Amino acid sequence: MRTVRQDHSAADEPDQGGRAIELLVTLDRSGGTVEPLHAQIERQLREGVRGGRLAPGTRLPATRELAQQLRVSRGVVVEAYAQLTAEGYLATRRGAGTVVAEALRRVAPPRPAPLPRTVPEDFHPGMPDLAGFPRAAWMRSLRAGARDAPDAALGYVDPAGATVLRAALARYLGRARGVAADPEQLLVTSGLQQGVALLGRVLRRRGVRRVAVEDPGFLVHRAVLSNCGLEPVPVPVDEHGLRTDALAGVAAGAVLVTPAHQAPLGSVLAPSRRAALLAWAERNDAFVIEDDYDAEYRYDREPVGALQGLAPERVAYAGCASKVLVPGLRLGWLALPRTLYDAVRTEKTLDDLGTPVLDQLALADFVERGELDRHLRRMRPRYRARRDALVAALAEHLPEWRVDGVAAGLHTVALLPEDADEAALLAHAKRHDMILHGLSWYRVTPGPPGLVLGYGALAEPALTHAVHRLAAVYDSLPAAR
Ligand SMILES: Cc1ncc(COP(=O)(O)O)c(C=O)c1O
Numbered sequence: 517m518r519t520v521r522q523d524h525s526a527a528d529e530p531d532q533g534g535r536a537i538e539l540l541v542t543l544d545r546s547g548g549t550v551e552p553l554h555a556q557i558e559r560q561l562r563e564g565v566r567g568g569r570l571a572p573g574t575r576l577p578a579t580r581e582l583a584q585q586l587r588v589s590r591g592v593v594v595e596a597y598a599q600l601t602a603e604g605y606l607a608t609r610r611g612a613g614t615v616v617a618e619a620l621r622r623v624a625p626p627r628p629a630p631l632p633r634t635v636p637e638d639f640h641p642g643m644p645d646l647a648g649f650p651r652a653a654w655m656r657s658l659r660a661g662a663r664d665a666p667d668a669a670l671g672y673v674d675p676a677g678a679t680v681l682r683a684a685l686a687r688y689l690g691r692a693r694g695v696a697a698d699p700e701q702l703l704v705t706s707g708l709q710q711g712v713a714l715l716g717r718v719l720r721r722r723g724v725r726r727v728a729v730e731d732p733g734f735l736v737h738r739a740v741l742s743n744c745g746l747e748p749v750p751v752p753v754d755e756h757g758l759r760t761d762a763l764a765g766v767a768a769g770a771v772l773v774t775p776a777h778q779a780p781l782g783s784v785l786a787p788s789r790r791a792a793l794l795a796w797a798e799r800n801d802a803f804v805i806e807d808d809y810d811a812e813y814r815y816d817r818e819p820v821g822a823l824q825g826l827a828p829e830r831v832a833y834a835g836c837a838s839k840v841l842v843p844g845l846r847l848g849w850l851a852l853p854r855t856l857y858d859a860v861r862t863e864k865t866l867d868d869l870g871t872p873v874l875d876q877l878a879l880a881d882f883v884e885r886g887e888l889d890r891h892l893r894r895m896r897p898r899y900r901a902r903r904d905a906l907v908a909a910l911a912e913h914l915p916e917w918r919v920d921g922v923a924a925g926l927h928t929v930a931l932l933p934e935d936a937d938e939a940a941l942l943a944h945a946k947r948h949d950m951i952l953h954g955l956s957w958y959r960v961t962p963g964p965p966g967l968v969l970g971y972g973a974l975a976e977p978a979l980t981h982a983v984h985r986l987a988a989v990y991d992s993l994p995a996a997r
Contacts, residue, residue, distance in 0.1 A: 782927070939956070
């Protein structure tokens with residue numbers, strides 16, 4: 517992608533105050549498109565005019581300059597400008613070069629004003645559809661658990677978790693996630709976050725000082741690890757997940773990854789990188805902490821299985837009910853290497869003596885009766901439809917934003933034009949009662965601006981409306997376009 521910043525005072529056209537304009541023109545030279553270069557430029561300028569990014573009267577870069585910056589021959593730009601002039605999008609103004617046609621001022625659709633707010637809009641990443649929680653089925657499981665539990669189950673029991681739940685989870689994780697899970701290696705936690713905290717403390721006691729984390733990655737994990745006295749070491753992520761080549765020089769006793777659906781970028785750890793990650797762990801006698809927070813939701817194919825299945829003695833697997841059901845349950849689980857199990861169990865004992873048992877029994881019943889599978893079967897198409905609606909609305913209202921990541925989970929990432937001011941957009945949106953989540957929140961190393969857009973909690977009409985408003989907010993951002 518090439519952003520062309522043009523200051524006409526320096527161009528071959530007369531200076532009219534030196535106002536700088538920016539053209540975002542992307543040329544695909546990969547051979548993956550049959551669209552000639554001039555047509556690509558034409559299309560993007562046309563969209564820019566139609567979408568209001570290039571307002572009537574805006575002066576365009578001189579043909580020579582644009583050609584130079586896009587590394588095409590001048591004739592290509594001349595052809596594009598001529599075509600758009602013939603179509604009425606551009607005009608040649610004496611002394612000012614090529615401008616967006618003034619005539620369009622009269623016909624251009626008015627920019628949408630920020631719509632009045634009806635409901636609070638929050639693209640909360642990772643928030644599931646709370647209204648979709650299967651209350652009746654959960655109540656049945658709660659009742660069954662409370663009714664059938666022997667008295668002994670209600671006393672101080674194993675802090676690692678109720679036996680029936682560990683057995684149910686072992687079966688479920690084995691068949692649904694490819695986890696090699698013996699109930700004896702499973703430990704029930706209060707949400708996934710507690711699992712990371714328990715592991716962090718155990719690793720620290722074993723002498724680990726540094727834990728490699730994905731950058732960008734889930735900020736809460738970094739905070740939890742720091743809180744355990746560990747230093748999170750950022751390792752970059754790309755469209756194939758964690759850059760395992762960048763791990764080579766990292767002296768860390770563990771690495772925390774989200775292989776099935778990278779949080780937040782949404783990439784899937786490539787097979788070669790899975791192998792490289794495990795080899796790195798083996799070489800360094802380090803552990804991998806696998807955060808498998810939302811892997812059940814994959815919309816274009818079957819989810820990839822857990823990394824843990826490949827190396828159960830190297831990988832500490834962490835999962836939770838927070839996405840497959842709701843976060844308020846605060847239920848999570850760990851499948852642990854044998855070498856860590858007792859120490860983690862001790863930490864859990866010291867924390868809280870175990871997770872509330874009636875909730876554990878309810879979850880065991882819920883899983884064993886197939887209710888979790890039924891719930892997932894019901895929710896997958898719902899979330900998929902929401903994702904599709906979000907992506908379609910973004911393409912329509914904010915075509916210059918780029919949606920990234922595989923079709924999975926409860927959030928997607930929108931990369932903004934390189935020169936967009938993410939912080940200003942977040943602040944501006946907040947003034948319009950819209951809560952956005954910036955990609956910079958997830959980053960350790962600064963990078964291109966973006967948003968992490970959760971769609972799980974918003975039905976399609978609400979999502980479409982929210983994107984419409986988001987576009988209006990973005991348009992009204994001073995100097996956004
Ligand atoms: C990547 C990731 N891991 C873990 C969690 C937290 O899970 P829990 O609510 O079970 O602690 C979240 C929650 O948003 C998350 O996004």
